[in-house]
Amino acid sequence: MSESKTADLTSVAMTPRRNSRMGDTLAYWMPKLVLSPTLIIVLVFFYGFILWTGYLSFTNSRMLPSYDLVGWANYVRLFNNERWFVSLRNLAVYSVLFIVICLAIGLSLAILLDQKIRAEGALRTIYLYPMALSFIVTGTVWKWMLNPQVGIEQFVRGLGWETFRFDWLVDPNFSIYTIVVAAVWQSSGFVMALFLAGLRGVDDSIIKAAQIDGASRFMIYTRIIIPSLRPVFFSAFVMLAHIAIKSFDLALALTGGGPGVSSDLPAIFMYQMSFTRNQMGLGAASAMIMLLTVVAILVPYLYSELRTKKHEH
């Protein structure tokens, strides 16, 4: 974001200069050597296991993995299971709301905190701390707060607003939103931290130049600062999508997937089928569908981000 912007960077994504000293051969191989442990991990622990899960989804595995192929039977059963559709729809609603709200709150809080606020340290810690608490117990607290008879509804009514209603937790049509509320509470602080780190990396000279040109504060933010945070948006998005897809403890602790199965999520479905209901084949099939959905939605975004090859600034 500085004078470097104008510099010619084509030679930066560099391979070492081509002269034939020995040190340079090593230098040529060093980056690849450094990445190789990670490469092995990725191939075995990510893609090897995905292949294994894919194979299992075509078997009649029940309590433990078995290798008797049964064709598409598990997928047929999966798509005849109404609970699965409920959980997929919930995942869509939940992840969109969760990601959008977290990004919005996280960015706003970071900008507000960046206004030379007193007690910034304390506020920052307050916004960040929910990440520290595991949902094994915070789920219970949220359950109490959201329960219409002991929590917020009761409290507000006690203040005199007798007709106040906040009973999402016990309403099958709204229960999924309570998971959004609790999840945003937990993760938005971290997004704030990411954006704050990003804001602090923005070069002051450009902002000063814009101020001299008479740009308003709003313009500086929308035209200069926020666009420069693009890599931060990307990190935050990947992180939030990761949390959303894996949301599991939270939903189990808060609603247990209920009332009924109204707030069920694919991760819960998969875990139950694989480990407590002895339908591992079905569980593997649901994992594959989840992965494919993720591929379909995320890969275009990842691709477009990664195509930006050069150093951007």
Add this chain to the structure above:
Amino acid sequence: MNFRKSMLTVALTSSVAFTAQAGEVEVLHWWTSGGEAAAVSVLKSMVEKEGHTWKDFAVAGGGGENTMTVLRARAVSGNPPSSAQIKGLEIHEWADLGFLSSLNDVAEAEGWKDFLPEMVSNIMQFDGEFVAVPVNVHRVNWMWANPAAFEKAGVELPTSLDELWAAADKLKAAGIIPIAHGGQAWQDATTFESIALSLGGPEFFVKAFVEHDPAALQSDTMIEAFEQFRKVRDYLDPGFPGREWNIATSMVIRGDAAMQFMGDWAKGEFSAANMQPGTDYLCLPFPGTDDMFTFNIDSLAMFKQRSAENVAAQNTMARLVLSPEFQETFNMNKGSIPVRLDQDMSGFDACAQASMDTFKSTSASGEGLVPSMAHGMSTTSAVQGAIYDVTTTFFNSSMTAQEATRQLASAIRAAQ
């Protein structure tokens, strides 16, 4: 990656032998807190007194869900624990895969078949071999009542479903929440199975939840069971969904609610609140299930071991689990009743004694003793899960009883 086979060959090399040498038992269980932890500590000290070591592997959560994940992970890494808390038909599934070791030597020496009800020893055996040892018996079809609440509303304690709804109406009119309920799938299923038992009797119960007879599953009785189950909704407070069972119990303890349908573990909450059975709170069979007993048995299955010392430790533990001393202390701590029909019950409270009387009479006559569906005793976990999904969806939606019955039958078929 055929790890199951390679792991089995390792496990199979174990030899069964009785030696007095000190071995180790690693026990995977989910009795982690409160009275349960105290109860299992008793077994630990008894095993240690016999010279063996106890490696405690406790993993709590959701009625053993996490424990089952851990057990599978340990099994595929080739290193199953020597003993694990496994229930009902799941015991047979593990035995079928060749993981479990036989306890027949101990069983014969101790005469297990003489004092265990046949129904119970059938669950513990696979191919004629004892592979697990029962620890306790919970009765599920209980109704816990606050007598003060009933008195306030001026109603008698219900003994049939009709009386239940009549009493519930009056309680509601008197401003008391008639039924304390926690809207979680297993609690919904617990209430539903009691209603089905009350309406259809043990024979219907077994046909539907053990044999999964399509005629029984789609019968008018099942439709009626769903209709009656729906009625429960009229007598709950709006905050019921997701509530834990013990919060529901504390509603009865405080007198905010009049009754709760829950297994005998609820007793622990009443005791913790210093309430006396018979005066401060009442334990009654679920209306219309007087001479019936829905059982939920905890058991420890034994996994094949490599070293003879560890096998000896396993056998010692199995023997101790069924000893009258352990049965008494464990069950007094946990609220359940001993699994031995010849147990002296004089030290137990009135509820446990009543429970034991029904347990004895039903297992003697062979009628009325039924395995709990809601607690994984009657069917495979796949089918149980399918029934959970249908009952809890029905209870929390406006689905008709006919539709629920149809879905129940098809979900069970799909899961089998």
Add this chain to the structure above:
Amino acid sequence: MNTNPNRRYADITGRALLYAVLGIMAIYYLLPLALMIVTSFRSMDEIRMGQLIDWPTQLNLDAWRIAWSEAQIGARSERGLQPYFINSMLITLPAVAISTLMGAVNGYVLSFWRFRGSNLFFGLLLFGCFLPFQAILLPHANVLGRMGISGSIAGLIFTHVVYGLAFTTLFFRNYYVTLPGELIKAAQLDGAGFWRIFWRIILPLSTPILTVCVIWQFTQVWNDFLFGVTFSDPSSQPVTVGLNNLVNSSTGERRYNVDMAGAIIAALPTLLVYVIAGKYFVRGLTAGSVKG
């Protein structure tokens, strides 16, 4: 600057509004913790006989003592959360250090030493972020068994490094692409090599992202339950498993005050990291102004 009184007036209202918004948000974030602290000071009799949410009638510290060192968890001989706590430390510190360092080096290569296929590699790695962990538990257990580290602290460290790498790499790579390329070019002309550039130039500029990465990894590893429960044995169970064992009992009575105290105790190290890390954000600000 504010010569115009109207403008100054608007600024003051703006500031007031700013603080109001920040304050309201702070309440939203603090409410659950406040409720936990309040509940941890109440006695079980108060909770059972009164309202679930209420003020304590007296300050009762029993729950904290019970959770830390007195509660009988299962049939273990050590009591309370104490022993689990130590396990978590032994797992988290190495796992965070290794995965962060590897992430930094990976990010450095992926942004400054690109080669054919390095973008493909990054894409493959990124996609790993979305792997549902529930699906890989059994094959991973099998591999850990084959490596001879199943059930051990080393096994858990390895697991957390493996599944943390995608994120740590992402963080560093995305931070390093915003650094100007001449930094490296100049250093190369001065004859500095791969590692020298990394240690002397890149790493010192990495404070803000190191902070973010350590916060993330520490939180992920410390709060992890799924791996901790599945791949541990009695001697290596982390604190989340201990907490779960303390609070989740199937048919036993529950002690909410102890649950709450236990949850706060289990979260203390992460809270501490956040307080300390906050300071380094500010230092990162000064470091950031140097660059470019």
